[in-house]
Amino acid sequence: xxxxxxxxxxxxxxxxxxxxxxxxxxxxxxxxxxxxxxxxxxxxxxxxxxxxxxxxxxxxxxxxxxxxxxxxxxxxxxxxxxxxxxxxxxxxxxxxxxxxxxxxxxxxxxxxxxxxxxxxxxxxxxxxxxxxxxxxxxxxxxxxxxxxxxxxxxxxxxxxxx
Ligand SMILES: [Zn+2]
Numbered sequence: 819x820x821x822x823x824x825x826x827x828x829x830x831x832x833x834x835x836x837x838x839x840x841x842x843x844x845x846x847x848x849x850x851x852x853x854x855x856x857x858x859x860x861x862x863x864x865x866x867x868x869x870x871x872x873x874x875x876x877x878x879x880x881x882x883x884x885x886x887x888x889x890x891x892x893x894x895x896x897x898x899x900x901x902x903x904x905x906x907x908x909x910x911x912x913x914x915x916x917x918x919x920x921x922x923x924x925x926x927x928x929x930x931x932x933x934x935x936x937x938x939x940x941x942x943x944x945x946x947x948x949x950x951x952x953x954x955x956x957x958x959x960x961x962x963x964x965x966x967x968x969x970x971x972x973x974x975x976x977x978x979x980x
Contacts (some may be wrong), residue, residue, distance in 0.1 A: 819847055819858055826851035868914065872924045880922070882911055889931060892946035896939050906934045925950075940966055 820827050826849055833846035843860040868880040885907050893903060910930045914922050928950035935943040944966070 819856075821849035821852060821854065822856050823854045824849060824852040868918055869921045870924050870927065871921050877921070880914070882907060885910060885927065885931060888946065888949070889935070889942075892935065892949060893939065893942045894945070896942050898939055898942065902938060906931070906938060909934060 819829055821829060828850045829847040830850060831845050832848050832855070835844055836842070837844040837859070841861065845858045845860065846855060847858060848855050869877040870880050871877055886903070889903050889907055910927065913930055914927060918926075928946075932943060932947050932950070935946050
């Protein structure tokens with residue numbers, strides 16, 4: 819990095835920390851010539867971002883925000899903390915970046931959100947799953963609702979035993 823004070827081109831990094839939700843790295847640098855300090859930000863290049871392939875074949879850059887919005891819409895007023903939602907999205911984001919390099923089908927992202935929402939809150943899960951058309955048809959959705967109803971019944975039956 820060229821020093822903004824003396825234009826000397828040699829410095830040492832004295833501090834590095836993630837910022838902007840880990841989308842950028844903030845580095846504190848010290849010029850080796852004049853000793854003044856300055857800050858740089860390092861960002862993942864837009865082009866290096868994974869592209870999401872939508873159902874209709876169009877490509878859009880991977881967006882954490884759009885997943886967050888989907889999860890928040892599905893959760894509605896359910897008693898789920900903001901932290902739990904953000905953590906869920908982070909885990910999905912990490913797994914996508916781990917398993918895919920250039921492109922990821924939108925259905926794959928939807929599937930991963932579904933899996934994690936299901937463990938978190940069944941109502942939010944059903945809302946999200948139907949929203950993202952994970953279910954191929956209504957009968958599949960009906961089967962899922964039925965198995966949910968059965969699970970609720972199991973809990974009630976268990977309560978009757980006491
Ligand atoms: Zn300098």
